[in-house]
Amino acid sequence: MSEATCKAAFLLGFLTVLVIRIYFAQQVKSSKVKDDRKTIPEILLLLLSVLGMFLLPLVGVFTPWLKFADYDLPGWTGWVGTVAFGLAIWIFWRAHIDLGLNWSASLEIRENHSLVDTGVYQYIRHPMYAAFWLWGIAQVLLLHNWIYGLSYLVSFVPMYFLRIHLEEQMMIDTFGKQYQEYMTRTGRVIPKLSQIAG
Ligand code: SAH
Numbered sequence: 665m666s667e668a669t670c671k672a673a674f675l676l677g678f679l680t681v682l683v684i685r686i687y688f689a690q691q692v693k694s695s696k697v698k699d700d701r702k703t704i705p706e707i708l709l710l711l712l713s714v715l716g717m718f719l720l721p722l723v724g725v726f727t728p729w730l731k732f733a734d735y736d737l738p739g740w741t742g743w744v745g746t747v748a749f750g751l752a753i754w755i756f757w758r759a760h761i762d763l764g765l766n767w768s769a770s771l772e773i774r775e776n777h778s779l780v781d782t783g784v785y786q787y788i789r790h791p792m793y794a795a796f797w798l799w800g801i802a803q804v805l806l807l808h809n810w811i812y813g814l815s816y817l818v819s820f821v822p823m824y825f826l827r828i829h830l831e832e833q834m835m836i837d838t839f840g841k842q843y844q845e846y847m848t849r850t851g852r853v854i855p856k857l858s859q860i861a862g
Pocket of ligand 1: 767770771772778789790791
């Protein structure tokens with residue numbers, strides 16, 4: 665796959681994710697929050713991830729400013745990246761549908777919040793973050809540049825490791841045993857072997 669096609673595939677995926685996110689953000693706007701657990705480090709990491717996930721790739725694709733950090737990858741990696749991005753988009757979209765009005769960009773519990781353990785959530789507890797991992801890998805394979813190819817993973821990885829424990833603790837505080845049981849049945853971002861085996 666040529667450099668230009670890789671960039672086009674990335675942009676298409678990028679725009680699709682953006683449309684899905686804007687649509688669902690509108691849906692939850694009127695749903696009130698009863699427990700807000702945003703912290704300053706989380707807000708700072710969220711801003712860093714906006715830089716790595718959105719701004720740097722767009723600067724890289726549309727301007728020559730970061731060209732000095734380009735590297736080459738064999739053409740087939742573009743196809744792997746496209747498949748990974750496609751899978752990420754599908755999981756991301758399904759997770760939004762399953763989570764419905766319980767979704768928040770940050771750590772929050774809404775009024776009438778319910779624990780979702782169906783749809784993609786019956787296999788893994790964090791399908792959106794699984795989609796973000798795939799997106800990060802896809803970005804490396806589609807944008808061949810040390811800065812804006814890697815920027816997604818560099819900004820998402822600290823965010824993921826900070827957030828995952830706080831989020832699971834918040835869910836345990838809210839849903840108690842119900843969430844703890846759910847944790848025993850499911851993997852975080854990869855399904856448990858026992859589930860795959862049925
Ligand atoms: N970590 C999940 C959800 C990301 S959105 C994923 O990767 O798919 C973050 C918000 O989702 C959190 O603030 C929490 O309120 C909510 N949440 C996370 N898991 C949930 C679940 N199983 N059921 C209901 N709400 C959940």
